[in-house]
Amino acid sequence: MTRVVRFHEIGGPEVLRIDNIDVPPPGPGEIRIRVRALGLNRAESMFRQGIYVVAPQFPERLGYEAAGIVETLGVGVEGFALGDVVSVIPPLLMPRWPAYGELATFPAELVVKHPSSLSMEEAAASWMQYVTAYGALVDVARLAKGEFVVITAASSSVGLAAIQIANRIGAIPIATTRTQAKRQAILDAGAAHVVVTDEEDLVARVRDITASRGARVVFDPIAGPVVETLAEAMADGGILIEYGLLSGEPTPFPLFQALTRSLTVRGYVYSEIVKDPAKLAAAKAFILDGLGSGALRPIIDRTFPFDAIVEAHRYLESNQQLGKIVVTLD
Template sequence: MARVIRFHQHGGPEVLRIEQAEAVPPAGGEVQIRVKALGLNRAEALLRAGTYIEQAVFPSGLGLEAAGLVEAVGADVTDFAPGDAVSIVPPQSMVRWPAYGELATFPAELVVKHPPSLDWKEAAAVWMPYLTAYGALVDVAGLRQSDFVVVTAASSSVGLAAIQIANRIGAIPIAVTRTRAKAEALLAAGAAHVVATAEENLEARLRDISGAAGVRVVLDPIGGPIFEPLTAAMARGGILVEYGGLSPAPTPFPLHAVLGKGLTLRGYLVHEITGDPRRLAAAKAFILDGLASGAFKPVIARTFAFDDIVAAHRYLESNEQFGKIVVTV
């Protein structure tokens, strides 16, 4: 038996329960992990609330990121052995492959031996943010040296990973946040500029920063009214990659900016990368190289114990964090 976190109905953080479940050995092609740390993602709060792209099957597990030691391997698994230190690429389905537990099982192709320079908390905070940011900026947008790139929700784990990736490439990251409360931290994290939308005119500031070149790439998980000032400040032929929908307000289609400047507005989910072996291999090589060099370093906002999962989810939904929330097991 092993402890797992599940929920039996949709709702707030209080529906999460710690329960005992049978520890089923891994099947062929699977690797079972004794989990040391979990990385929390907003997708898990959405699944719990019943508003995610995937539907829960009750009682439902959840969780997309974990790091730990290999406990057992299934038939035909030759690249891993018990005792290996590994982390997990987010699976396509967290209902099928839930991470929240003392033991968790995943397809072997999603298991990665992480660099020894990472501790368990950092290893659990790598793959969702860096794969999401890499896929949007490098794979989809083709970010180049000297490009101005706007990163909204910049203090999120994806936003901070995007800033590091932009700097690795030699692009110029512009962090967009609501107020200037996190401005110093964002500059220290590598942002070249910080724009506070509640205190400054977003379009005017982006035009002032980017000058005649304009902003070529925008990475946004918010949507809503922010689309109009963002696209107004973009360069001809620029691309806006949308990977969320956090704004409750309608998202206007900026027709005149899109037509006048030939802009691309592109929806994106990390599943594009994790579901394509060739693209995933390129992404893993890029991220592992950045981790090994020290150019990439996961930012941990706060750590909770496994028994405090309800409090961890409440903090996740507070929007107060700077970086990744991690749960230790």
Template sequence: MAKVVRFSELGGPEVLRIEEVEVLPPGPGEVRILAKALGLNRAEALLRRGSYIEAAALPSGLGLEAAGVVESIGDGVEGLNPGDAVSLVPPRSMLRWPVHGELIRVPAELVVKHPPELDWEGAAALWMAFLTAYGALVDLAGLKTGETVAITAASSSVGLAAIQIANRIGARPVAVTRSEAKREALMAHGAAAVVLSEGEGLAERLEAAAGGGSGLRVVLDAVGGPIFEPLTAAMAPGGILVEYGGLSPLPTPFPLPAVLGKSLTLRGYLVHEITRDPAKLAAAKAFILAGVAEGAFKPVIARSFPLDEIVAAHRYLESNDQFGKIVVTV
């Protein structure tokens, strides 16, 4: 028996429970892991509220990120052994492979040997943020040296990963945030400029931060809503806006004049585009692990909670006050 995070009704953080359940031995091609740290994502909050891309069959587990020690392996698993320190590429289905608990059973293809440069918390916080940012900026948008990229929700774990990836490429990351209080921290974590999303003249302020010229070719957005119009107004002809979130509760207008006038691409994106493609995933893992080894990539941890404070951890997640990743230690 092992402690796992579950919920039996939809709702806020208070519906979460820590329950004792049996975790089956690993089957063929599977690995069972003793968790040391868990990474929190907004997707888990959406699942328990009933607004995720998957619908929970209650009672349900949850969780997309973890790091720990291999406890046992199933038939046919190669390259992994009991005692190995590992972290997890997010599963494509949180319902099929929930990972928030003491003991985790997952397909071996999701398991990566723990990067020695990172501690347990850093390893648990690595893959969702950096795979998402890599897939959007490198694989999809083809961000190049010398280009400027605007990154909204810049203080999120994905936003901070995107800043680090842009800097490693030699691009210029402009951080877009709601809070003046986060300006100094964003600059300290690699932003070339910080632009506040609130107030008048956002498009003009973005253009100024980009250094003038023809505008931004690449925008990475997690917000949606009314910000779409100033973002696209600041974009260059032929530019691409990659949308990977939807944090705004307000309707998202379609900026038809900018899209037509500049031949813009507005592209929805899910990290599954990388994780379901073995070749793309291999390239992404190599890129990210190289960045970690060089010291260019390091997850930013906002705060750590013990497992028995999982409700408090989710409340903090929904406060939007964090700078970086929230992790839970086991």
């Protein structure tokens, strides 16, 4: 028997329970790890609320990211040994390979022996944010040295990862945040410029920063009415990458800007990278190199013990954090 987090009905953080269950051994091509840390993601909150891309089947488990120790190898797994310290690239199907538990099983191709310089907490906080940002900025947008990129919701873990990746490439990250509260922290995290959207004109500031050219790349999880403003701040031939709908409002298509500036507006999901072996291999190499050199370093806002998973989810939904929320296991 092992302790895992499950929920038996849709609802708020209070529906999460720690249950004792039998966990089956890993199947062929899978690795079971003894979990030491979990990285929390908003997708897990959405899944718990019944508003994710897949519907829960009760009792349901959840969780995308983990770091720990290899405990059992499935048939056919090579390149790993019992006792290896590893972290996990989030799989495509969270309910099939849930992370929230003392033991968790994952496909071997998504298990990584990360640099020893990372703590368990940092390793558990790495893969979702860096793969998401890498896929958009490097694989899709082909962001290059010297180019400007606007990164909205920049205090999120993915936003901070995008800032670090832009800097590693030699691009110039322009971060946005609604209020002054997180402005200095975002600058300290590596943003070249921060636009406080409740107080400043985003288009005017971006035009000023870019000498009126605009930014070729915009990376946005907010959507809604702000899309037209973002398109207005873009350079001719630019690409606007939408990877979320945090606003919850209808999203207009910026037709005038798209026509007059030859803009591309593109939806993007993390799974584009994970389901493609070649793209996944390139992402692993880029991120592992950055983690090893220190160019990429996860920013952890706060950690919670496993028994406080309900409180951790409440904090996740508070939007107070700057960076990643991590849950630790003894």
